[in-house]
Amino acid sequence: MDLVDQKLVHRAKRGEESAFAELVDKYKDRIFAYLYRMVGNREDALDLAQETFLRVYSNLHNFKLGKPFRPWLYRIASNLAIDHLRKRRQVLSLDAPVSDDKLLRFELPDKSLGPAEQHEQAELRAYLAQAIADLPPNYRSVILLRHGHDLSYQEISKILQVPVSTVKTRLFRAREALRLKLNKERDLWGAGGE
Amino acid sequence: MNCREARRLLHHSLDDGINLTQAEQLKRHLENCQACRQVEASLKEITQLVGEFAVVAAPSNFTQGCMQQLPRVRLRPRKRQAWLRAISAAMLFLLIASPIYVWWTLTSPQLVTDVPQAIVQEGNRFVVPAGQVVRGNLTVYKGILVIHGEVQGTIQTVDAKVELGPHGKHLGVTREIEASVQAKLALALAELWEKLTRFRVGGD
Structure with a gap:
């Protein structure tokens, strides 16, 4: 449990807006990044991230001090993301499928590698990004929370409201799916004679 | 392995x-x-x-934008809560009041007639005083109808008795009705509904 969070929440509950601003500042990148990778669209992710913090704010009076803040925050974001994806799927099923290539871009290119390696690394990353985007949302959220946000099984179980055993299973399957996809891609490159 | x-x-x-x-x-x-x-x-x-x-940075003005939206959410829950509280208080009142009302109606004697002014109620007894003539029908529910005067119409009794005084007269028919629980309940609810609508119309 994070004592800094507890203090900030306590102060925010008493109506100190500056304390709430500190909380937003502390978590905005993580929440935005999580939502961005979940929904794959920058504008939607920004709206959802803002909505997440507004919901936190309007529900502060329901939050019991002493309970961990981080899983609660992620849970609100997660629920919004899943709702959004569900709604969008209904809309998309009416229109032609839209691919959002922004999703496939990594924000930080690795400058320490040579040009050829950089190219290969970039392709691998693009491929992995696609593979993550192709995972069902339930699996995507688990792998992002575990390896992107360094959350524990217990925290993920609280965030997604599923038992720890389910978190483990999904994590295992998600990693295996990514590994097999990357392997297949590598084999294709190998066959291409690189 | x-x-x-x-x-x-x-x-x-x-x-x-x-x-x-x-x-x-x-x-x-x-x-x-x-x-x-x-x-x-x-x-x-x-x-x-x-x-x-998984690492992506939020725009630098994100926090500012968020804080500007706060007043919009602050007022909403309070308003809704006050409204919800009023509704739930009303629901709770109805929930408690209606069985009490039904029970009270079921256990208290009632008399239905076209000529109420001719009849006097004394506790659970409905008395037609000596010299009074009731030209119409009577329905008595729970209780006793005591006739000292004269009744010319039909008397219906539901869980009720008719006592004829020494000079009392009844020229019509007496019909006894065995009331089922459903019938009693229906009667009570009908009464309740009538009172409520009357109250509502009167209030307007």
């Missing part, structure tokens, strides 16, 4: 860790198995890439 087990351990080692014995066994397996070494490398690569992939 077979490859299946080794791969399970490889996954576990990424999460909650594995104990020393398992780590030793896994190490020995990996030394002899190139396929599993490759799996290990892939998994490490994947977790690292997912870690990098």
